[in-house]
Amino acid sequence: MIQNTFKPARCQRRSPHRQKDSMQQPHHVIVAGAGPVGLTAALIIARAGLRVTLLEKRDRLNEASKASTFHAPTLAVLDHLGVLSAMLEQGQDVTHIQYRSTEQGILGEIALAELKNDTDYPYRLHLEQSRITPLLLAQLREHPHADVRFGTAFLDAASDAGGVTVRVQGPEGVQTLRADYLLGTDGARSQVRESMGLPFDPTPYPGCVLRVLADESLERILPGLRPISYLVNGDASASFLRMPDCWRIILRVPPDVDEARAQSRAWILERLQQLVPGLKELPNIVGQDVYSASKFVAGTYRAGRIYLAGDAAHLSNTRGGMNMNCGLHDAYFMATALVEGLRKDDQAVVDAAADRRHQVAADSLLPRTDAMVTGQATWLDNVKGLLGDPVQRLAFLRRTAMLDMAPELARRIDPVSATA
Numbered sequence: 001m002i003q004n005t006f007k008p009a010r011c012q013r014r015s016p017h018r019q020k021d022s023m024q025q026p027h028h029v030i031v032a033g034a035g036p037v038g039l040t041a042a043l044i045i046a047r048a049g050l051r052v053t054l055l056e057k058r059d060r061l062n063e064a065s066k067a068s069t070f071h072a073p074t075l076a077v078l079d080h081l082g083v084l085s086a087m088l089e090q091g092q093d094v095t096h097i098q099y100r101s102t103e104q105g106i107l108g109e110i111a112l113a114e115l116k117n118d119t120d121y122p123y124r125l126h127l128e129q130s131r132i133t134p135l136l137l138a139q140l141r142e143h144p145h146a147d148v149r150f151g152t153a154f155l156d157a158a159s160d161a162g163g164v165t166v167r168v169q170g171p172e173g174v175q176t177l178r179a180d181y182l183l184g185t186d187g188a189r190s191q192v193r194e195s196m197g198l199p200f201d202p203t204p205y206p207g208c209v210l211r212v213l214a215d216e217s218l219e220r221i222l223p224g225l226r227p228i229s230y231l232v233n234g235d236a237s238a239s240f241l242r243m244p245d246c247w248r249i250i251l252r253v254p255p256d257v258d259e260a261r262a263q264s265r266a267w268i269l270e271r272l273q274q275l276v277p278g279l280k281e282l283p284n285i286v287g288q289d290v291y292s293a294s295k296f297v298a299g300t301y302r303a304g305r306i307y308l309a310g311d312a313a314h315l316s317n318t319r320g321g322m323n324m325n326c327g328l329h330d331a332y333f334m335a336t337a338l339v340e341g342l343r344k345d346d347q348a349v350v351d352a353a354a355d356r357r358h359q360v361a362a363d364s365l366l367p368r369t370d371a372m373v374t375g376q377a378t379w380l381d382n383v384k385g386l387l388g389d390p391v392q393r394l395a396f397l398r399r400t401a402m403l404d405m406a407p408e409l410a411r412r413i414d415p416v417s418a419t420a
Helices: 016-024 036-047 072-080 084-090 129-140 191-195 265-275 319-344 347-374 376-388 390-400 415-419
Strands: 028-032 051-056 092-094 096-101 105-111 124-126 146-150 153-160 163-170 173-179 181-184 208-214 228-233 236-242 247-253 285-291 294-297 306-308
Touching: 028 036, 028 163, 028 173, 036 051, 036 129, 036 146, 036 319, 072 084, 072 319, 084 129, 096 376, 105 376, 105 390, 129 146, 153 181, 153 191, 163 181, 181 191, 181 319, 191 306, 228 265, 236 265, 247 265, 265 285, 294 347, 306 347, 319 347, 376 390
Parallel strands: 028 051, 028 181, 051 146, 096 228, 181 306
Antiparallel strands: 092 124, 096 105, 153 163, 163 173, 208 247, 208 285, 228 236, 236 247
């Protein structure tokens, strides 16, 4: 597996100047979980001049390879936070989607530039999320009201009319913190969600997903690949995603194939031969892993003054990276609502934002990602329809870019209105 070589610095003690500035700010939000969702939310709150404490149980940022596709509304948020230019330098921009079948070869391509009248970001970006979190963390540490605490685990919380009391376990033992609000962004196994008394009952998708990392030798086997390419032959399919330093090959593993077999070179070759008849040997494989996916939406995103966002609130399959992108949209809308609610002393603003985000996940995110899994039988007809009908194609591009889920983020975010 290709490893990110960036080694984030361990959390440093706050300077007396920073502690003094923080104590002078009466409003306080605690964010539990320093993944991309938590860092985004904390940075938005800090940029608004409010005090924020970011808790992370690990002693450094998570460097695991995870989601890597960023859509237009997410790019608007990251541009607003000042990290998009660095991401573009490091990442792989995606301007076309290519479709292939084994029998007919390249069926056609769709240019994301067709979205140019719908968004200021008519493209996708491929970059490991572990390359983005250090950028967000560096920005966050520039703010005097931001307190980043690595090696500090969330234990539990109690909400009352005046705020929330949070217990944490850190290097100095168990401590109690007090804040106006708590935002749980601590992942699928969320301790914050558990402290709210909400059940976690995900529904697993059948089978699993094999992610194979290959070098440029893949392009000799399949010349002319675009940074996003799909290849289908009956029930067999593969997705090819160009990353800055490798290709990701995504293979769906049937339920009757166990994980050990799926990761064998023999099975990978057999699966690719279904798609590329006559293939004699594999491309040079530089890494691989297998993972399963589940779907879940919490019954509510709020309990008193405690809120959820990201994987703590919803899970879906990995198609199109939509779950992570939806989580980053959660972060933007929840953080801006927390800022507004504190400034207006109106919790109803925050509650309404949480309810809207819940509706997006339940009514749009899960149905859409489910349809992407179950639509294999009609895939070829659907692709031919898209390629031949500009109106249908544009509607498809808007959906896959998630512009209908976050229409407010289609354009560059006005820095004045965003912090007003």
